[in-house]
Amino acid sequence: MDVLKIIFDSIDELNLDLEESEKISKTEETQIFGTGDSLDSLQLVNLITIIEQKLEEEKGQFISLADERAMSMEQSPFKTVGSLKYYIETLINERKN
Amino acid sequence: MKERTDKPVMLITGTSRGIGNFLAHYYLKNGFFVVGCSRSTTTIQHDNYYHFSIDISEESAILQVFTYLRTVLKRLDVLINNAAINPAIVNATLLPYDTVQRTFKVNVFGPMLFCREGAKIMSRDKFGRIINLGSMASKHEVSGEALYTSTKAALNSYTRVLAKEVYKQGITVNVVAPSVISTELSEKINQKALTEVLSRNAIQEFGKFEDVTNIIDLLLKKESQSITGQIIFLGGV
Numbered sequence: 001m002d003v004l005k006i007i008f009d010s011i012d013e014l015n016l017d018l019e020e021s022e023k024i025s026k027t028e029e030t031q032i033f034g035t036g037d038s039l040d041s042l043q044l045v046n047l048i049t050i051i052e053q054k055l056e057e058e059k060g061q062f063i064s065l066a067d068e069r070a071m072s073m074e075q076s077p078f079k080t081v082g083s084l085k086y087y088i089e090t091l092i093n094e095r096k097n
Numbered sequence: 098m099k100e101r102t103d104k105p106v107m108l109i110t111g112t113s114r115g116i117g118n119f120l121a122h123y124y125l126k127n128g129f130f131v132v133g134c135s136r137s138t139t140t141i142q143h144d145n146y147y148h149f150s151i152d153i154s155e156e157s158a159i160l161q162v163f164t165y166l167r168t169v170l171k172r173l174d175v176l177i178n179n180a181a182i183n184p185a186i187v188n189a190t191l192l193p194y195d196t197v198q199r200t201f202k203v204n205v206f207g208p209m210l211f212c213r214e215g216a217k218i219m220s221r222d223k224f225g226r227i228i229n230l231g232s233m234a235s236k237h238e239v240s241g242e243a244l245y246t247s248t249k250a251a252l253n254s255y256t257r258v259l260a261k262e263v264y265k266q267g268i269t270v271n272v273v274a275p276s277v278i279s280t281e282l283s284e285k286i287n288q289k290a291l292t293e294v295l296s297r298n299a300i301q302e303f304g305k306f307e308d309v310t311n312i313i314d315l316l317l318k319k320e321s322q323s324i325t326g327q328i329i330f331l332g333g334v
Contacts, residue, residue, distance in 0.1 A: 045220065
């Protein structure tokens, strides 16, 4: 499964609802949450909701991104697109094992 | 891929009896597609009703319901967290820990998960109504009801905070706390104690199911967008 593509598609969908100045770009370095030029908490929830739905459509199985580690990690997995990709891949691999 | 349903979708927990059962029948009559759940199977037979026999203290069971909502109905307009248990009316010093855990799972943690997943679906449509069923117990704080009362108090606080977090997504979240209505749950309670508690209210008679639908009908209206984060007591509590 191409997790990065799912995240990018989700960003496209989220951007449809955002003002021009709020739109986020599709790179692994894009800051998602926690710094100046990132999403507010409402936008983050919307992005996560879209990603969860796309993952479910692709995988036929729901994977909640509201995992315990997302709350406690010093380095939030929601910080950048790259960290989110790594986090989702980890969750998927754990399901396989 | 199947189109999303054109009927508004309402999810009600605890539809096998009591208030939840009444709500399911009432909103089916009023044009909703109702998704219900309870531990037992259902007696509700209707083309616009779908039932899950699940234990709402299990996260995986709750997630099944939302997979159905996302993939089959593709919408959720209203969530009513009605299911609750009140297994032990006993002095707090005698409460077994297993009972405490089980009651919090059903009365608080389950509703939290329903709200978490429900709000995410609702936010896609920028509209939603979440109603958590409360209790006058959280106001009267009666001896012997420490466990049930504290679960309902927790749900009140959770509701008020959630209301602030999801308001911009077009979702309102409120608690409707009925007076005592004659249900299997209320019949388990010492009737003398119940009468004593009711005597503290402006209205000392038992409440009716219709009192609950009356206030829920108001909250469901699009025009009720400004009513959120409220604990609405019925019966003159």
